[in-house]
Amino acid sequence: MILAELEVFHSRPIAPTRRVALGRRHLPLHPAPGFGGILLGGIAAAHISGLDPDLLPDLHRLIDHVEHGRRVAQPRLRYRFQTDRIGLTKSRLRLVGDGEAMRFDFDAKAAPAQYLLGAVYAGAELPFAERRAVLNAVRKGLRWRGPLDAGLIALLGGATGPGAWSPEAFEDPVRWALAVLGFTHGTDGALDRRRIQRRFREQARDAHPDHGGATVGAAERLSDLAEARRILLESA
Numbered sequence: 001m002i003l004a005e006l007e008v009f010h011s012r013p014i015a016p017t018r019r020v021a022l023g024r025r026h027l028p029l030h031p032a033p034g035f036g037g038i039l040l041g042g043i044a045a046a047h048i049s050g051l052d053p054d055l056l057p058d059l060h061r062l063i064d065h066v067e068h069g070r071r072v073a074q075p076r077l078r079y080r081f082q083t084d085r086i087g088l089t090k091s092r093l094r095l096v097g098d099g100e101a102m103r104f105d106f107d108a109k110a111a112p113a114q115y116l117l118g119a120v121y122a123g124a125e126l127p128f129a130e131r132r133a134v135l136n137a138v139r140k141g142l143r144w145r146g147p148l149d150a151g152l153i154a155l156l157g158g159a160t161g162p163g164a165w166s167p168e169a170f171e172d173p174v175r176w177a178l179a180v181l182g183f184t185h186g187t188d189g190a191l192d193r194r195r196i197q198r199r200f201r202e203q204a205r206d207a208h209p210d211h212g213g214a215t216v217g218a219a220e221r222l223s224d225l226a227e228a229r230r231i232l233l234e235s236a
Contacts, residue, residue, distance in 0.1 A: 004036045005024060006043070007022065008021075011088055025122055027039065037134040037157075038157050039094070041152075042156065044119055045152055058077055066131075091115070094106070120138065200228075200229040
């Protein structure tokens with residue numbers, strides 16, 4: 001299942017001009033940064049190591065200009081951004097949901113700078129209310145130096161528990177948290193902090209191996225319970 005998608009059109013390496021344009025954008029933003037922010041941050045993480053270090057200051061200036069809605073002079077990072085796609089090659093960059101997990105699927109054919117520019121310019125088109133959170137995800141991606149795995153997705157989305165890396169958790173964190181703690185969405189009435197804490201303690205005790213819980217997967221289960229409690233306490 002495609003959770004987010006960005007098409008980047010770009011000139012070929014042998015072309016005399018360096019150009020970038022955007023195609024289809026499917027960038028869900030809620031709750032911010034949403035699947036769209038995770039995708040753009042993943043694009044940044046995947047391609048920052050290939051960028052000429054001399055261009056890094058200009059990239060950060062560009063992100064700042066986009067975040068505050070300032071005019072962006074062209075070219076940037078030696079590439080010109082345009083709306084015309086004639087003569088350009090298309091790449092698809094996707095965030096895909098596979099059951100309980102998410103992964104990046106990048107059809108990359110261009111220079112790293114072209115994909116980094118595509119991610120930032122896609123962020124420039126977003127509403128101001130969500131733009132900062134999405135560009136912060138891009139900045140996190142620029143600092144990432146590990147594999148493009150669940151750890152990166154958790155960092156970009158702001159989740160911490162292993163199960164919170166699932167598409168369901170990112171799409172509706174409260175519903176996910178209610179399910180983890182055994183509450184029935186919409187039928188358990190108002191949840192105050194005391195009920196949330198009591199349910200967490202009950203579920204954590206049952207999940208602990210010292211109280212009869214399964215040893216295999218216990219750490220992940222307890223981590224999920226703690227993350228679910230955090231989400232519900234913040235929304236209570």
